[in-house]
Amino acid sequence: MNKGKIVITGGLGFIFSHVTEYFVKKGYEVTVIDNKSVGSHPEIIDDSFKYIDMHIADPEIIDVIMDENPDYVIHAAAISDVDYSIRESYRTLKKNILGNVHIFEACRHLPNLKKFIYVSTDEVYGECEYKKKEDDMIFPKNPYSCSKAVGSLLRITYDNTYEQLKNKTAETRFCNVFGPRQDKRKIMPAIKESIENGYSIPLHNEGTGYREYIYVKNIPPAMELILEKGNQTYNVTLNDGLTVHQLIEKAESVTGKKAITHPNNRPGMDMKYQMDNTRIMELGWKPIYTFEEGLKEYLCEK
Ligand SMILES: NC(=O)c1ccc[n+]([C@@H]2O[C@H](COP(=O)([O-])OP(=O)(O)OC[C@H]3O[C@@H](n4cnc5c(N)ncnc54)[C@H](O)[C@@H]3O)[C@@H](O)[C@H]2O)c1
Numbered sequence: 001m002n003k004g005k006i007v008i009t010g011g012l013g014f015i016f017s018h019v020t021e022y023f024v025k026k027g028y029e030v031t032v033i034d035n036k037s038v039g040s041h042p043e044i045i046d047d048s049f050k051y052i053d054m055h056i057a058d059p060e061i062i063d064v065i066m067d068e069n070p071d072y073v074i075h076a077a078a079i080s081d082v083d084y085s086i087r088e089s090y091r092t093l094k095k096n097i098l099g100n101v102h103i104f105e106a107c108r109h110l111p112n113l114k115k116f117i118y119v120s121t122d123e124v125y126g127e128c129e130y131k132k133k134e135d136d137m138i139f140p141k142n143p144y145s146c147s148k149a150v151g152s153l154l155r156i157t158y159d160n161t162y163e164q165l166k167n168k169t170a171e172t173r174f175c176n177v178f179g180p181r182q183d184k185r186k187i188m189p190a191i192k193e194s195i196e197n198g199y200s201i202p203l204h205n206e207g208t209g210y211r212e213y214i215y216v217k218n219i220p221p222a223m224e225l226i227l228e229k230g231n232q233t234y235n236v237t238l239n240d241g242l243t244v245h246q247l248i249e250k251a252e253s254v255t256g257k258k259a260i261t262h263p264n265n266r267p268g269m270d271m272k273y274q275m276d277n278t279r280i281m282e283l284g285w286k287p288i289y290t291f292e293e294g295l296k297e298y299l300c301e302k
Pocket residue numbers: 009010011012013014015016033034035036037038039040041054055056057075076077078079080081095099119120121122148173174175176177178183
């Protein structure tokens with residue numbers, strides 16, 4: 001049964017390659033728009049979905065999405081590497097922000113649109129002294145999170161201004177996602193690489209940065225739930241919070257092997273991200289994997 005047509009930007013990336021495959025299996029007609037850049041997995045391309053090789057900062061993308069005329073849009077394409085965004089702030093801001101504007105513009109011209117989900121991040125809150133709620137102020141403090149926060153503001157703006165989008169937009173703010181296909185520059189693959197092959201992990205700020213972690217296989221069903229029922233912003237976390245130091249210890253105890261680190265500093269780093277998940281739980285989210293189950297599967301299965 002065809003459950004409707006969905007466009008996924010960034011659908012070849014770490015998280016959304018899993019989402020693409022999930023929606024294909026669930027009977028949606030999927031079109032992925034992705035420029036096969038860092039983090040992408042072109043090896044998943046097959047004839048189960050349509051693939052369009054395109055940059056979201058190219059204004060022609062507006063017409064391309066309008067020609068697709070989907071029922072649903074998920075916008076996840078973004079340069080997602082914080083360290084890169086600090087080195088290359090102009091490029092990151094230009095590509096991510098312009099890309100956001102194009103996708104929002106396309107969505108307000110789609111006659112059949114039932115839902116548009118903008119994929120944001122916990123990083124838009126900045127330093128989290130307490131578990132942030134979705135309506136708390138956003139306070140992005142690095143170029144990556146700033147570019148993501150612009151999309152969060154655009155969502156409010158477009159939902160409020162354009163009658164045809166009213167209550168048809170939603171936003172997700174994930175905590176740190178980990179699992180198969182994640183780019184090796186991120187912390188969890190670095191830990192895996194260290195345990196398996198002796199790679200030395202660059203440890204930001206002595207490993208004191210505190211983040212909440214969630215296994216990637218919990219994300220596709222959460223996206224489907226929001227696609228069907230959501231019309232607000234949703235923090236996506238199970239509140240499994242650890243410092244990087246504790247995360248390494250946990251990985252060492254799960255695998256029985258040692259990781260190696262060396263010191264490294266990230267300027268202006270937020271030391272703590274934590275979020276309240278009441279809203280998505282009340283929407284009916286039932287995660288499949290606990291943090292421990294995800295960690296074991298990721299670190300121990302080949
Ligand atoms: N990984 C996390 O822990 C995490 C946490 C919170 C939010 N997010 C958000 O989730 C989304 C996916 O994150 P990820 O870690 O899977 O990222 P990723 O870097 O693995 O994948 C990003 C994908 O987007 C594509 N892309 C990037 N820029 C593009 C452009 N200009 N035009 C077309 N395609 C482009 C890449 O080719 C890649 O396939 C991002 O929006 C990110 O901000 C990720």
